[in-house]
Amino acid sequence: xxxMEQRLQKEARALLEQGKVDYIIGFEPGSLxxxxxxxxxxxxxxVERLVINPFIVNNLSVFLTELQGRVGIVVKGCDSRSIVSxxxxxxxxxxxVVIIGIPCTGLIDLSKVELVTGKDRDELDDIAWQxxxxxxxxxxxxxxxxTEEVLFDNCLGCECPTPQEYDILLGEPRPAAPxxxxxxKNLEKLDGMSSEERWDFWKNEFSRCIRCYACRNxxxxxxxxxxxxxxxxxxxVLPVPRWQxxxxxxxxxxxHVAGRCTDCGECERACPVNxxxxxxxxxxxxxxxxxxxxxxxxxxxxxxxxxHYELEEAEDFIR
Amino acid sequence: xTTSQKIKKTDLGKLLNQWSQEFTVLVxxxxxxxxxxxxxxxxxxxxxxxxxxxxxPAKAHFLPSQEEMFRFQKDEKGYHIELPDADEHKQLIFGxxxxxxxxxxxxxxxxxxxxxxxxxxxxxxxxxxxxLACTRPCDSCFCTSxxxxxxxxIDVDLMVTDIGDQFLIEGISEAGKELIAGxxxxxxxxxxxxxxxxxxxxxxxxxxxxxxxxxxxxEKLSVCFEDEEHWEKVADxxxxxGICTLLCPTCFCFDINxxxxxxxxxxxxSWDSCAFSIYTKMPMENPREEKWRRxxxxxxxxxxxxxxxxxxxxxxxCGRCIRQCPVNWDITQVLNNLPAKV
Ligand code: SF4
Ligand code: SF4
Ligand code: SF4
Ligand code: SF4
Numbered sequence: 001x002x003x004m005e006q007r008l009q010k011e012a013r014a015l016l017e018q019g020k021v022d023y024i025i026g027f028e029p030g031s032l033x034x035x036x037x038x039x040x041x042x043x044x045x046x047v048e049r050l051v052i053n054p055f056i057v058n059n060l061s062v063f064l065t066e067l068q069g070r071v072g073i074v075v076k077g078c079d080s081r082s083i084v085s086x087x088x089x090x091x092x093x094x095x096x097v098v099i100i101g102i103p104c105t106g107l108i109d110l111s112k113v114e115l116v117t118g119k120d121r122d123e124l125d126d127i128a129w130q131x132x133x134x135x136x137x138x139x140x141x142x143x144x145x146x147t148e149e150v151l152f153d154n155c156l157g158c159e160c161p162t163p164q165e166y167d168i169l170l171g172e173p174r175p176a177a178p179x180x181x182x183x184x185k186n187l188e189k190l191d192g193m194s195s196e197e198r199w200d201f202w203k204n205e206f207s208r209c210i211r212c213y214a215c216r217n218x219x220x221x222x223x224x225x226x227x228x229x230x231x232x233x234x235x236x237v238l239p240v241p242r243w244q245x246x247x248x249x250x251x252x253x254x255x256h257v258a259g260r261c262t263d264c265g266e267c268e269r270a271c272p273v274n275x276x277x278x279x280x281x282x283x284x285x286x287x288x289x290x291x292x293x294x295x296x297x298x299x300x301x302x303x304x305x306x307x308h309y310e311l312e313e314a315e316d317f318i319r
Numbered sequence: 320x321t322t323s324q325k326i327k328k329t330d331l332g333k334l335l336n337q338w339s340q341e342f343t344v345l346v347x348x349x350x351x352x353x354x355x356x357x358x359x360x361x362x363x364x365x366x367x368x369x370x371x372x373x374x375x376p377a378k379a380h381f382l383p384s385q386e387e388m389f390r391f392q393k394d395e396k397g398y399h400i401e402l403p404d405a406d407e408h409k410q411l412i413f414g415x416x417x418x419x420x421x422x423x424x425x426x427x428x429x430x431x432x433x434x435x436x437x438x439x440x441x442x443x444x445x446x447x448x449x450x451l452a453c454t455r456p457c458d459s460c461f462c463t464s465x466x467x468x469x470x471x472x473i474d475v476d477l478m479v480t481d482i483g484d485q486f487l488i489e490g491i492s493e494a495g496k497e498l499i500a501g502x503x504x505x506x507x508x509x510x511x512x513x514x515x516x517x518x519x520x521x522x523x524x525x526x527x528x529x530x531x532x533x534x535x536x537x538e539k540l541s542v543c544f545e546d547e548e549h550w551e552k553v554a555d556x557x558x559x560x561g562i563c564t565l566l567c568p569t570c571f572c573f574d575i576n577x578x579x580x581x582x583x584x585x586x587x588x589s590w591d592s593c594a595f596s597i598y599t600k601m602p603m604e605n606p607r608e609e610k611w612r613r614x615x616x617x618x619x620x621x622x623x624x625x626x627x628x629x630x631x632x633x634x635x636x637c638g639r640c641i642r643q644c645p646v647n648w649d650i651t652q653v654l655n656n657l658p659a660k661v
Contacts, residue, residue: 030647032458037647038556058646062558066610111352120371122458208353210375210384210590214560218645230597240385240576240587270645272374272562274353 004102004170005052008074011100011168012047015072021098022069027056033122034110038063050074052170054108054129059264061086061220070096076104078154078264080163081297082220085260087165088297088304091223101163103174106147106155108134109269113150117143148182153278154265157183164298186279202247208273209246211239215267215277216253221260221296228252250277254284259305261285262297323489323508323516328367330504331486335359335413337502342411342447345380347373356380356412367481370414371455374643376568377415378422381442382430384565385589388438388575393582406441414451418462418635420474422568423448425625425633429571438588447494450475452516454523459638461529461651467635469527470520480516487516531654533622533632540623542659547611549658554614556646561592563640563648564617569633572598593617618653 008026015021028039028049036056039049040063052074060073061082075083080101086092108129110121117124119138126137134145148156157180162173181188190198213229216222228236229249236252238245254261261281268278288294294305326334338344339359347366348357355375390401427443430436452470456462462469472478476495480487487508490496499505543549564570574591577584591598593616599605607613625633634650641649 031649031652032641032647035647037649040555063556115352120457205351208350208355210561210565212561212565212592213595214558214562214645217558217560226597238576238578238587239574240578240589242385266645270560270562272566272643273355274351276351 001052005050007170008052008100009047009050011170012050012072013044015098016042016044016047020070021072023067024050024072024074025060025063025067026050026074026100027052027058027060030055033124034108034127040067052102054105054127055110056102057107057266057269059218059220059266061092062218062266064092064097064220065223070098072098072100074100074102075163075166076102076107077158077160077163078104078262079220080165081160081262082260082264083297084165084300085262085297085304086220086223087300088302089223089260089307094300098168099163099166101166101169103163103169103171104155104158104161105129105174106151106158106161108150109152109155111274112152113145116145116149148179152265152269153183153186154263154268154282155183157263157282159295160298165300184282186276187282190279190283203243205275206243206246206250209241209243209250209275210273211241211246211249212272214270214272215250218266218270219257219261220264221257221262222253224256228256250280254280257281258284259288259292259294260296321508321510321513323487323513324499324505325482325485325487325508325512326502326505328364328481328484328486331364331367332362333504334502335364336361338411338413338498342409345377345410345412347414359413366414370451371453371457372416372419372637372639374566374639376422376566376637376639377412377419377448378426378568378571380410380412380446381423381439382426382571382573382590385587386438388586388588390583390585392584406438407445409445409447410442411447411449413449414479415448415475416453416637417450417467417469417472417474418460418465418637419568420448420450420472421465421467421635422637424474425569425629425631425635426571428629447477447498448475449495449498450478450491452478452480452520452523454481454519454526456523456527457638457642459529459641460527460636461531461638462636463524463527464529464531464533465632465634465636468520468524470523480519482512482515482519485512487512527636529636529638529651531636531651533654536632536654537623537626539657539659540619543657544615544619544623546658550611550615553618553653554611557594557610557614557648558646559594559596559610559613560645561590561594562643562645563650564592564594565590566639566643567634568637568639569621569635593620618650622654 012024025040027036030037034055038058059079061079087094124138128135132147134150136143157178159176159178237248263285335344344359345356346359347370354373392399430439450472456469476492478489572591573588575588577586594613621633
């Protein structure tokens, strides 16, 4: 990863120096252990702070719609698909972005590390990655875990570790090796429930929602200037965090991102009250694939799923 | 002579059960990995081992994330308002941390000075706080910079400190002293117990390593208030969600909404955030349309404007806004790197 990081810094500097981009968006070390934070800069001296490690969690493409000018952006596989999807929706112009791709090995889910070690993240001394094992050091001990136990669910099922679209690739492309069983564990549980049990499950989960809208705001597919929850005439859903309204909010949000969601996992990761949002978004992702044989963000020239229809396939009410 | 008492850790359940006869007792609880508050279930004291602080602050039990204010109906004669029953239920929060207890002391005047808020005050006046000293502060905590010792509090009714296989209990308020006066499992503490607690308190203080320089912070913020370029830089990675404000124990903004079904309705209030672009859109416009203005507001309100009116900084260094932020935006870095030196 060190090599990749050096190459990234060099490429980013060159892009800024040659005036090919106005901004670089990447990751720099965060202020807490095992974190990174988005670095958005015009200054070529800042590129020395760019890092690549298993904690580069944010989907940076979410910043593209708010920046003016040309942008060099660091992406993982899933993030690149979000950019492609934004291009399909005319939200981003391909020529305005220089995509710097990372062939991604997956990211470490600190909540899982906490679970398997029984320690909080700030009590761990080190997390190191070797091949298919992750070594965690704490209290003077070392424990080794298979990556499968500590990677994010969505990373375990990743279909596209190499960015789908890029201008610069920082390493050799990586073949996809999705582990569906591991990645669908939470969904599997829900599949096995009766509809009453599922209803109770979601009622309980959504009772915790505080309507911080982090799930929406971290999501590159949620690009509406004004979200339907903010409309008061008509009022589709109350901005009051009652579980029923929370559930409706999330159901509608998932319909709105259908065909745009790339299973980047950011919504679930960002949720401060641990609502398993990916169990909805990933299910929608699967439904879109089953019903329309469509996967978001795979082809920038393909017509977007939800804003396009053919006359001959239209339902009567639409004609 | 000692002034404090103690109880065996294994007897804590009994004490909580005793209190449960009079109060709704809330204790730290984990739900799907989330540390939050829940009603004491009569048996589980395992939080003693894992609890550091809750993600959802105790303010949620005074200013809930959503609350029914009243119901109303309309007929030919006009509107009829039906107020909820007076809230007389007594609660006891066991395990509140010194930072969050201070936060309530900071927030309460907002709900009682200019205008008496019956919803908040009913809950506040019917609640006793039993503080639990922090012995494992998080790496995001910076309470000591705000004048708080993580293991001491004057903002609670009783203060409890873990001294090994016992808890040392100190009565802080009269109500707190009364609360343990009749408790059968409680014994007089020895001088050795008190010495041990003192040691633990000093050690805890040292464990908080994150610092903010609050000297002249009001003035520093005031000097760089107009520095648009600076605030743009500070705000650039923020995604304008509500996490840092809604989960902040000293943030108190709320929104009011009516739900109207035919001629009947309910008025709710719920948490609101100055980070939202839609904030105050209903009565007027949001004067802070650009993200950097909203981020600046959050910082300045806590460290400049609130101190101007109430003579106290509206931050207790609990670190939630750092721990929970999806982009690791860090208020301590912002405060320590202001361009103005005063
Ligand atoms: S819905 Fe969630 S998983 Fe899908 S693109 Fe948005 S943030 Fe990523
Ligand atoms: S991130 Fe979680 S708590 Fe926040 S609005 Fe979304 S579901 Fe609710
Ligand atoms: S939690 Fe972080 S991203 Fe969300 S509003 Fe606060 S600073 Fe911005
Ligand atoms: S501003 Fe942050 S650290 Fe200060 S009280 Fe609020 S959440 Fe805690």
